[in-house]
Amino acid sequence: MLTDPQTCMAAVRSRDARFDGWFVTAVRTTGIYCRPSCPATPPKARNITFYPSAAAAQAQGFRACKRCRPDASPGSPEWNARADLVARAMRLIADGVVDRDGVDGLSRRLGYSTRQVERQLRAELGAPPLALARAQRAQTARILIETTTLPLTQVAHAAGFGSIRAFNDTIRAVFAQAPRELRSKSRVSDVGVDVGGAWHHLQLRLPFRRPLCVDNLFGHLVATAVPGVEEWRDGAYRRTMRLPHGPAVVALRPADGYVAARVWLRDLADLPVAISRSRWLLDLDADPEAIDAHLATDECLEPMVRAVPGRRVPRTVDGAELALRLVIGQQISTRAARTHTARLVEAYGAPVDDPDGGLTAMFPEPAALAAASDETLAMPRSRRDTLRGLAAALADGEIDVSPSADQDRTRQQLLALPGIGPWTVEGVAMRALGDPDAFLATDLGVRQAMSRLGLPDSGRAQQARAEPWRPWRAHAIQHLWASGPHEINQLPGDEGAQHE
The missing domain is CATH 3.40.10.10 (DNA Methylphosphotriester Repair Domain)
Structure with missing residues (x-):
């Protein structure tokens, strides 16, 4: 820090x-x-x-x-770029692990003792895990107090407080006002919450550091969207999510200086997790000026970076889903991968009654795909075996593909599975683990782009040429992909780059 x-x-x-x-x-x-x-x-x-x-x-x-x-304010870009214990701990805290499982649960997920975790967090951040989780709860509570009409008792629950007293004490300590005082001075007419029926509906704003290139970020998500799980509707990317307390639906729309988020939840306690995973999906805590400044020192990338600054890495809300989708998409087109995946969603995905229409299911859980029949896996036998093997490993917890995973360990474990090579591993590292230096050397689009630029496109020469792009090779890939005519590079019906 x-x-x-x-x-x-x-x-x-x-x-x-x-x-x-x-x-x-x-x-x-x-x-x-x-x-x-x-x-x-x-x-x-x-x-x-x-x-x-x-x-x-x-x-x-x-x-x-x-x-x-x-x-x-946006979160620290440190947690995007680093893979050490402190960064992994902060990503887990943001995902609500301390609120759900306590500091002991956090330590188990990290593979360290509670004393080690607390010591390192205190040394770098000046606060232990409980204090960091408390600060996050206070932030969530303030958002709900000032932007919704939700009863304060439900605000306390949604923000993760164990009691009304703890909620009141924390708000007074952090903001020097009681919750009711904060609400009396706020404007709640702009956004609100509907607690009718089975869904809780909230509208929020997700801040980011400018600039933000919208076209490849949202364009990638839309071009690869799986029918039933994801869609582009009325200028917003919408998808279902599986959260700790139940299903959710999010709609994310780029706006002036923020991303407008509409969230439908079964349980309000999932709100902090929904926000955290939406921010991770869109890479909103990145520091685009620092990344662009570094990449622009390369004479080949400089024109692309200057022309379209602020490219982000499209990520995922579920690492297991992303890993399985990459295996399904091995050596086939984006459109074919969507078709195959949609069939699996229809066969094995848990149904969701989208309150705004359009979405029908959550992505299947790994255990369901591990037991999928040959009839529903319309792919070569070798890839079916690979998909089932990966799904079984994910279902058993043998492989961690979450943002808090040990990246080196996960890479090694994935490579050890039959049928999984560097393309899949680096794709998981880039979009699920959040490694900003992941490099898909064998990706066809990357190789074609490097060839067009007159750069070596394979082997040691390719790796050596990409070395100056470290530690932002995943972001360099976004520029390389955007140099070719592919649907992932722009929003439906849009021409040219959009920025915020």
Whole structure:
């Protein structure tokens, strides 16, 4: 995390929004912490303490600024780029693991002792796992308090608080106001919640760092969308999700400076997870200016980066689903892969009654595909065996393909399975594990793009030529793919790049 005083102070004085989410600025004379871009007059340096996380500032008794709302900034891009223990822990905390399974559950998922996890998080972020999870609950609660008409008792439940007392105490400590005071000063007419019927419906805004290239991000998701599970409707990418407490449907629409999210939930306790996975899907916590600046140092990539900045890596809301879909799509076209996958969804996917119509099912669970019949697996025998083998390993928990996985271990385990090669492994690493340096060297689109640019397109020469793109080779691939005429590069009916 960034806590060098001189760099942090320079960011505060220039109100540089690029540093929002990297650190918070706590002012001892006011007891308030802010984001670096806070529009208020910068305080004197002698009165400032920089903290690596909001949780650390809260632990020292500071409360969130009412003007710049530091809890509403994008998350740190560190957790996108890193694969160490702290980054993996932060991704699990964002996914609600501490709220569901406690710190012991977090430690088990990471494969370390509770003492080791707490020590490393304290050392780097200034706060233990419980405090970090508490800060996330406070952020979710504030969103619900200020943007919905949901009863406060249900807000507490949705944000993950175990009791109304803990909810009230935390909101007062973090925001210096009681929940009812926050709501009385907010505008709830813009977005709301419908708690009628079997679904809870919420509308939210997901912030990101500019620029954001919309066309390849949403275009990729739409071009590969599986009927019944995903769709493009009225300018929004919609899909079903399997969350800890039940099914969900999300609709994500690019807007001016944010992504508009509509969420339908069976259980409001799944809201933080739905938000976290939607942000992960769209790579919204990335630092596009830093990534573009690095890639633009390459003479071949520079024109593409300058022409279309802010490309993100389209990811997934479910690592197991992504891994299985990549196997289904081995050596066939995008359209054929959609057709095969749609048949499996119809046969084995749990039905969903989409409250807005259009979607019909969740993607099948690995156990269902592990036992799938030959009749429903319309593919060569070798690929059927590969699909069943991977599905069985995922169902048994032998292989972890979540964002919090040990990336090296997962790569090795996948390669050990018959029928899975580097293309599938690197695809999982890029879109499920979130490795920003994943490189699909054997991908046809990558090879064709490098050939068009006059670059070596195979073997050691190809790997050596891509070496300067590290640690952002996954982002370089987005530019390479976009250099060719493929439907993944633009939204339906759109021509040219769109940016926010």
